[in-house]
Amino acid sequence: MKPERNDACPCGSQKKDKRCSMGKDPVTSAEDVLSEIKRYYESNPGLTQEDFETFVQRTFAAHNQQPNLDFCGLSPEQMANWLYAPWHELKNVTINTPDTFSSSPVMRYLALMLDEAEHHGGAFKATPRGNLPTKLVKQASALLPEFAVARYAGHISISDFAGHNEESINALHYTRVLAEIAGILYRRKGHFHVKKSARKQYQTQGLQAFFIPMLEAATQRYNWGYFDGWEESVDLASVWLFMLWRLHTHTRVDPLTDEVITAFPDILSYLSERSYTTPRKQLGLMIESRFIERFLQFWGFVIIDPLRVSNAEAIKRKAEIQPLFEATFIFHV
Incomplete structure (x- = not known):
């Protein structure tokens, strides 16, 4: 049975299913993994508890190490690392101290x-x-x-x-x-x-x-909503490494918003439908202001064209990666 949004995720992460990065896979969903475990259990009536638990652990481990299309090719295990691991345990990214800060x-x-x-x-x-x-x-x-x-x-x-x-x-x-x-x-x-x-x-x-x-x-530890007036509680800081990696890959703001929504669809539930805009557009503006303008640009990692509007629609913006970015972040994925 598929877990409810507020149930603990069956992957064993101890996080709510709606919050956990482990429950997605381009080929096999968490529900399919549970079905596989059930079939294995039913087809092995003499299975010991120890052997069954070992099978469950190995099945979820294999599932979590597979590339996930929703995560732009990252495995659920890698995504979980970028979301929850302390700095000294981050995998597939090196964060260096640059030799100079003249542009920061x-x-x-x-x-x-x-x-x-x-x-x-x-x-x-x-x-x-x-x-x-x-x-x-x-x-x-x-x-x-x-x-x-x-x-x-x-x-x-x-x-x-x-x-x-x-x-x-x-x-x-x-x-x-x-x-x-x-x-x-x-x-x-x-x-x-x-x-x-x-x-x-x-x-x-x-x-x-x-x-x-x-x-x-x-x-x-910094509150990313400190400078703006949005009441919605959208935690972009927790996905900063994922966004950083994607922006470095293509430098475009619009696809970045879609990638965040695909990887974390629950994020839109924190944004209200309004007469003048959609939750997706609100999220895009938050990513531009909180992540790109008031994080990356303040640090000197990127610069982005000023916001311009044509026919009441914002012109799609592109970030320009700066040398300080390249000197600081090296991704190995």
């Missing part, structure tokens, strides 16, 4: 904060609103021409990379939030402080020491 807004902004703290004994004063000081904001704005996104830079009032205060520079504010999540920076008594351990790392290892901790904070 996030890392350049972090360097500004660390340098400012170093110049003042490990801390610097915050504004009355608790934001980064004007001096640092001006330095951050001045970096825009050095980033690839500068070719699409619009008026300063709508730029994510330039502005008059921290609140008007989304990429800068994002970096400060990540630095706090990653345990590098904290605010106390009107000042921003760099933790003593982080100061020592910076003095001995340089900016490279913080690339992986910042990236891990961005993908594992």
Whole structure:
């Protein structure tokens, strides 16, 4: 019998069937695997419990290691690894620390904060609103021409990379939030402080020491809906590696949305049908804003053309992979 959406998946992952990546296969569904197990059990009346459990484990293991068309050729086992494994156990992807961060807004902004703290004994004063000081904001704005996104830079009032205060520079504010999540920076008594351990790392290892901790904070602990007003709870952060791999493969936003829906069809159930748009279009906008613009572009991994509309329809957009992406992520699939 096919499991209900809220039942535990029969693959043994201990996750709900609707959440589990193990229950799909281009040739054999989870229901077919259960049928195979049932036939084996019925045709072997003298089967011991131990032998039966061994058969079940081997059957599901073989099933989970087969390429899955819904996962663009990844096996359910590989997909589960990218969804649930800690960083040090990720398979078929290597995440490197690049030699230079000259093109990365996030890392350049972090360097500004660390340098400012170093110049003042490990801390610097915050504004009355608790934001980064004007001096640092001006330095951050001045970096825009050095980033690839500068070719699409619009008026300063709508730029994510330039502005008059921290609140008007989304990429800068994002970096400060990540630095706090990653345990590098904290605010106390009107000042921003760099933790003593982080100061020592910076003095001995340089900016490279913080690339992986910042990236891990961005993908594992940061709220991707922080900047937008969508009420829907769509967890794109959990599928970031899958999306990253697919975008690197074809660089196109529209197919990426379809691939996410095919791999995780339940994701549309979190989006409401509206008079002016569909759940699919909503998801596409979320992927563009949360994943591409306010993750990959903030980091300097890709740049994407500004959103343009023709005949009330958004023109399909394409991402341009940057050298920093190639230096950081190497996929082996």
